[in-house]
Amino acid sequence: MAAAPPPSPSPTSPLSKVLLAIGIAFLLGILFDARSMVHAGQGMSDGPARIVTLDVGRAALAVAKVTHLTWPRHQLDALLGHQTAPSVSPLLALAAATPTAQVDPTSTIQPTATAVAVSTSTTSETSTAAQVASTASPSATPTMAPTATPAATATPVATPTPRGPPLFQPTKVHPLRLLVTGDSLTGYLGPELIDAAARVGPVLGFVDTHDGTGLTRPDFVDWSVVASEQGPKYHPDAVVVLIGGNDFQNMTLPGGKFFLAGTPAWTAEYARRVQVCMERWLAGGARRVYWLSMPPARRPDWAHDDAQINVAIQMAAARVPGAEYVNILGPITNDGKYTDFIKKPNGQVLLIREQDGVHLNQAGSQIAADEVLKVLERQWHFGPQPTPTPSSTGIATPTVH
Amino acid sequence: MIFPTLQFAAFFAVVLPLSWLLMPHPRLWKPFIIAASYFFYGSANPHYVFLLVGCTIWNQVMAIAIDRHCRSERSRSIVLFIALAGDLGLLGWFKYYGFFVDSVAAFTSRLGLPLPLPLLQVALPIGISFFTFQAMSYIIDVRRGQYEPATFLDFAVYLSFFPHLIAGPIVRARELIGQFATPRNPRRIEAARAFGLICGGLLKKVVIADYLATRLIDPVFGAPVLHSRWDVIAAIYGYAVQIYCDFSAYSDMAIGLALLLGFQFPPNFDRPYLALSIQEFWHRWHMTLSRWLRDYLYIGLGGNRKGRVRTYVNLMLTMLLGGLWHGAAWNFVLWGGMHGLGLAWERWWGNHHGGRRQRPKHPVLSWFVTFQFVCFAWILFRADTMQTFGELWHQLVFGGGQTTVTLAEVIVILVGLGIQFIPRDLFAGWRIRFAEMGPVLQGVALSVVLIITSAFVSGQGVAPFIYYRF
Incomplete structure (x- = not known):
């Protein structure tokens, strides 16, 4: 195999000139783009690097604002059609406006200090949120209730919400606009679910994955803003959400209020954020929001937080008409606990998790997608489509649930 | 990091x-x-x-x-x-x-x-x-x-x-x-070339590769059944551009960073989509892997010294293992096998039609066939499963409906392909002009590239390089 021709003779420079050029580039880059530096710092994990990045970024931003050095980046953003981020995250601003980011006393579900498994009553159509609450008591252990283990559940269960906008039967003319969104956990799940749904029903699918995001860091990416933007962008009838892979961390409000991960106060604050996002999607025109249970991570301490996240989602779903908690843990866990492999009924052993011990791999995502699809099929009445008639063409036929 | x-x-x-x-x-x-x-x-x-x-x-x-x-x-x-x-x-x-x-x-x-x-x-x-x-x-x-x-x-x-x-x-x-x-000479750093490679790599990765991945390729390869024939075609060529701009960007940045530290790395890409044959493609694509496979595997297996049939077998084995090197999945093995077949076929054709060292009689046709072969082989590389692979082909043949491909995406694909046609001398001229600039102007120029790439990066940051997982 022939070697590539040698590169053309290249001019050289002394080290002092190189270091000076790099130094000037970094300095100008930080000044012109200080907002990005602050944003990057907000997305970092807690630690010295985050503190330094934020401190340097904020100082540079202050200088840049005074000297109007933010102007070129603003113009570039406008040229590229980017939206300027709000100065204060709405999710945090809402929290500040709501002084008690605590448990809603009227809620039937209370956060627990211990990991609480998800209720999986098989009588989903008639059960109530109160039934869910009955298994999510403070005394519950981190294992699944023996009478309601996910593994024993034949069908996935959504916490039923008696109210909510009426559903319609999707047709080829008026397909179900299905948005699958969330953090990197939806990387495989989204395409798998949309692919599977499109095979069985008239579905127009969208996947909007935001890697490395979550509800604990709205200063980095505010999911209530994302939810508000997704309404006019995708016009979804149904939104399937899976978020939480990056939320194994503490939360802080602008006023300095601190929520230690895993505590009941943390769960209540997380539930509040879930609720806000659910409301944003529904306000944007979605008729249902299906928020999926967070699959447990391999690390035991993370698995504990996952369980708390699932409790928080249930709490929020119980408060928001049209929002539902969908438990997908049954076939992808070992009685609610983390597992890399599962055994199919035919004896075949399947690897279902990525090597990082957090994400589902494609096979696992396919199984989870099938679980969600069962809920969608049941609620949206997929199946043989009637020939379009003048009454149904182009107009949604409401099917009230 | x-x-x-x-x-x-x-x-x-x-x-x-x-x-x-x-x-x-x-x-x-x-x-x-x-x-x-x-x-x-x-x-x-x-x-x-x-x-x-x-x-x-x-x-x-x-x-x-x-x-x-x-x-x-x-x-x-x-x-x-x-x-x-x-x-x-x-x-x-x-x-x-x-x-x-x-x-x-x-x-x-x-x-x-x-x-x-x-x-x-x-x-x-x-x-x-x-x-x-x-x-x-x-x-x-x-x-x-x-x-x-x-x-x-x-x-x-x-x-x-x-x-x-x-x-x-x-x-x-x-x-x-x-x-x-020997210690490197701090008075003779190939800074202009290094900055050119790093900035070019940044722009290729962020402006072309990541843009095409998020806007076009991931949605189409993620759910082929939802897309029309034209979407699939655009995604196939788009992926050819994405993987080139992604991987060559990493190589360019690696070479540029080494240059700033005073060290020379061998080139890894040489405008691969200009190749007139599969063999030439592998002389231009991931060149350091190609020569590794040649020197330590193909020649180790006997190369072309043990007869024609054995040569074909050695080519096939080398490419199958080369495919497996890229990832532990059957689609990579098949991708390698497809290239092995292509190389063996070229060798057979050359042996029966006047020697394989001859330049092609119809260079445009040879380029076209080679480019199509490489692009369509990438489908196997990108498709996560054989089911996705089948669905892509199904949509390619039967997928009707309107395209969702935008003019901007087409332009980015063309730019990604077009940069391979830029003459080397043009880059050499830029390097000389850049080196003649003072450090302040150089710093300003570099900061402009930084800001442009930062503006293109979405809120979630730069996507990992494709070859990281290999």
């Missing part, structure tokens, strides 16, 4: 001046650069640093054993075999164990004889394919008498040197270790 991030910029801003400061004192510089490289590698998972250290010790001990303690050819071969078994064992365990066990378990299940195989989920250390291949090239060169064992520190710097550690280029010991012998 990936190159186009704030963390790496901070890391490099510290390492660059310190490296030059310590360069005149190799006894200080070598431990420093090893420590910096281990820090870089360990930033993702500190445990994997032990793997890198273990790989370094193992290969160095074996190289010394071959060179100094083995009296006969036979004993040298035995030690080489043990050394390679160790390297391949490491690679096999971390990269192929799951694939092997999954495949065997699926096969026996289909036969109705499910085997109780030890199922384990093994995490893949980043860059393992690259540094084990470098270690293997070192020890094979020592065995062949083409290279004497380096000192432990030199070998450790060679294997861990952070610009190439994660995703190449696959540099040979004799290309790099020789450069450690």
